[in-house]
Amino acid sequence: MSATAFDRQTSPAARRTPATALRRAGGGPTGKRLGPGRPLPYGWAAGPLLLLALWAGGSAAGLLDARSLPAPWTIAATTGDLLADGRLQSHLATSAQRALLGLLFGVAGGLLLALVAGLSRLGEAVIDGPVQIKRAIPSLALIPLLVLWLGIGETMKVVTIALGVFVPVYIHTHNGLRGIDQRYAELAETVRLGRLGFVRHVVLPGALPGFLLGMRFAVTAAWLALVVVEQVNATSGIGYMMELARTYGQTDVILVGLVVYGLLGLLSDALVRLVKRRALSWRRTLAG
Amino acid sequence: MAAHPGGLTAAREQDGTTGQATVRIENLVRSFGERRILDGLDLTIAPGEFVALLGRSGSGKSTLLRALARLDDDVAGSGSLAAPDHLSVVFQDARLLPWKRVLGNVVLGLTAPDAEQRGRAALAEVGLAGRERAWPVELSGGEQQRVALARSLVREPGLLLADEPFGALDALTRIRMHTLLRRLCERHRPAVLLVTHDVDEAIVLADRVVVLDRGRIAADLPVGLPAPRRHGGAGYAALRERLLVRLGVDPAGEGGEA
Numbered sequence: 001m002s003a004t005a006f007d008r009q010t011s012p013a014a015r016r017t018p019a020t021a022l023r024r025a026g027g028g029p030t031g032k033r034l035g036p037g038r039p040l041p042y043g044w045a046a047g048p049l050l051l052l053a054l055w056a057g058g059s060a061a062g063l064l065d066a067r068s069l070p071a072p073w074t075i076a077a078t079t080g081d082l083l084a085d086g087r088l089q090s091h092l093a094t095s096a097q098r099a100l101l102g103l104l105f106g107v108a109g110g111l112l113l114a115l116v117a118g119l120s121r122l123g124e125a126v127i128d129g130p131v132q133i134k135r136a137i138p139s140l141a142l143i144p145l146l147v148l149w150l151g152i153g154e155t156m157k158v159v160t161i162a163l164g165v166f167v168p169v170y171i172h173t174h175n176g177l178r179g180i181d182q183r184y185a186e187l188a189e190t191v192r193l194g195r196l197g198f199v200r201h202v203v204l205p206g207a208l209p210g211f212l213l214g215m216r217f218a219v220t221a222a223w224l225a226l227v228v229v230e231q232v233n234a235t236s237g238i239g240y241m242m243e244l245a246r247t248y249g250q251t252d253v254i255l256v257g258l259v260v261y262g263l264l265g266l267l268s269d270a271l272v273r274l275v276k277r278r279a280l281s282w283r284r285t286l287a288g
Numbered sequence: 289m290a291a292h293p294g295g296l297t298a299a300r301e302q303d304g305t306t307g308q309a310t311v312r313i314e315n316l317v318r319s320f321g322e323r324r325i326l327d328g329l330d331l332t333i334a335p336g337e338f339v340a341l342l343g344r345s346g347s348g349k350s351t352l353l354r355a356l357a358r359l360d361d362d363v364a365g366s367g368s369l370a371a372p373d374h375l376s377v378v379f380q381d382a383r384l385l386p387w388k389r390v391l392g393n394v395v396l397g398l399t400a401p402d403a404e405q406r407g408r409a410a411l412a413e414v415g416l417a418g419r420e421r422a423w424p425v426e427l428s429g430g431e432q433q434r435v436a437l438a439r440s441l442v443r444e445p446g447l448l449l450a451d452e453p454f455g456a457l458d459a460l461t462r463i464r465m466h467t468l469l470r471r472l473c474e475r476h477r478p479a480v481l482l483v484t485h486d487v488d489e490a491i492v493l494a495d496r497v498v499v500l501d502r503g504r505i506a507a508d509l510p511v512g513l514p515a516p517r518r519h520g521g522a523g524y525a526a527l528r529e530r531l532l533v534r535l536g537v538d539p540a541g542e543g544g545e546a
Contacts, residue, residue, distance in 0.1 A: 183379070183381070183383055184383070184385060186359055187379075187383050187385075187396075188397075189358075189359060190357055190359070190375075190376070190377040191376075191396050191397035191439070191443075192397055193396070193397045197397060201385065201388070201396060201397075202385065205385070205387040205388075206387070208387070281423075282386055282387045282388075282389075282423045282424075282425065283386070283425070
């Protein structure tokens with residue numbers, strides 16, 4: 001939301017107003033401020049740590065059945081074992097490869113389609129409708145069809161992930177392109193930018209905030225699709241490891257898999273946000 | 289470029305050297321639907337001449353400027369219009385690309401190998417040396433408009449078109465910008481067409497003031513006051529009054545149209 005709200009160029013004065021208004025809203029100098037106040041140091045870690053403490057306490061006190069929810073230290077020990085015999089690494093490598101390939105094809109496809117649809121009315125007429133239809137169909141619902149067409153091998157898995165990825169990339173990049181101020185196109189004409197120069201200096205940088213927002217959704221979509229395809233006819237990968245553990249009733253291994261998925265999701269989102277902050281340093285939003 | 293009726297395109301291809309004039313407009317008509325915004329307008333601007341274009345809102349000022357800037361290919365019209373290809377536009381908003389640093393904005397679209405050097409020189413001329421690496425959002429409104437001026441002048445245009453360039457600035461900044469623009473124009477000598485709704489701005493800056501009314505030139509007055517011009521004085525007041533009357537404002541009952 002905040003990422004698109006600032007796509008348009010507003011005057012610095014206009015942008016400064018909300019912060020000033022917020023500060024004044026507190027009333028007198030001693031009045032309590034209405035804003036949420038200063039962020040707590042490491043505040044983001046407080047919630048997860050509290051959960052972890054409750055979990056550990058429950059396990060130690062014997063309130064949690066070890067077969068339903070093993071203690072945190074059991075999970076740590078299992079992770080150590082899985083790492084020691086190399087299973088976790090090899091499953092992780094397979095999963096990461098699938099996710100990355102799917103992301104690569106999905107992002108490339110989404111970006112290309114968004115550019116074509118954003119730059120020409122004909123392209124938009126041809127492309128936008130089908131993509132919106134595709135958006136209404138969950139990628140995961142396509143799996144039976146994809147299995148029939150592509151078999152149960154790696155191709156099917158990568159294609160499923162790519163199909164889940166390209167939609168958010170397309171939607172947000174296209175939205176970003178459409179949001180570029182028409183006045184910039186006028187400016188480009190008066191300084192005699194050619195078609196290529198226009199794309200390079202105006203269109204691509206203008207669509208970048210939208211594209212990066214799409215990337216955040218895309219990364220999440222990639223991991224989500226990965227989980228599902230790895231539990232359908234896979235013989236390797238984190239999802240397969242968990243599926244196998246279910247058969248043998250190894251709750252601890254399932255939890256290791258969940259933790260790995262969670263960490264992967266968090267890390268990749270942090271990575272996209274880092275790229276976003278560096279690439280969009282020209283914007284000064286309230287988020288900083 | 290879409291061909292306008294009336295041989296417009298052919299006239300445009302000559303590069304401003306038609307006789308003595310930089311701009312030569314004859315019988316120009318521009319319509320939006322049934323409404324004729326420009327209705328048989330004639331206007332000539334000599335090389336290096338500074339012309340201010342006054343008019344009430346809706347009188348067709350911006351339409352004329354957009355026609356000269358060739359930003360109106362989708363507008364129906366006729367007449368002949370000759371203007372140099374080498375022209376620059378300053379808009380009311382600075383219109384800087386927010387994702388390019390100040391210098392990148394100034395040299396936007398320039399391909400010459402010394403573009404960057406010239407861009408730095410232009411920024412120094414508008415008093416922004418040292419701000420080359422700043423982002424546009426880091427500048428004040430007046431500074432942004434100065435960058436836009438540098439972007440226009442670095443192209444050494446034969447014709448500078450300005451569409452109410454100081455309309456969004458505060459009064460003090462506007463006075464400073466007037467001095468700057470006047471100085472820059474004396475050095476670079478482009479022909480200038482300044483669209484404004486501010487009578488004082490027109491008198492202070494221009495060699496000639498043209499009043500547009502209902503799509504035609506209603507008055508065309510040389511300023512003929514010695515520089516540097518300041519508000520006040522007999523010649524100034526007389527000219528101001530004549531212009532205000534032409535604009536349909538009664539100067540006696542009106543403190544001043546800003």
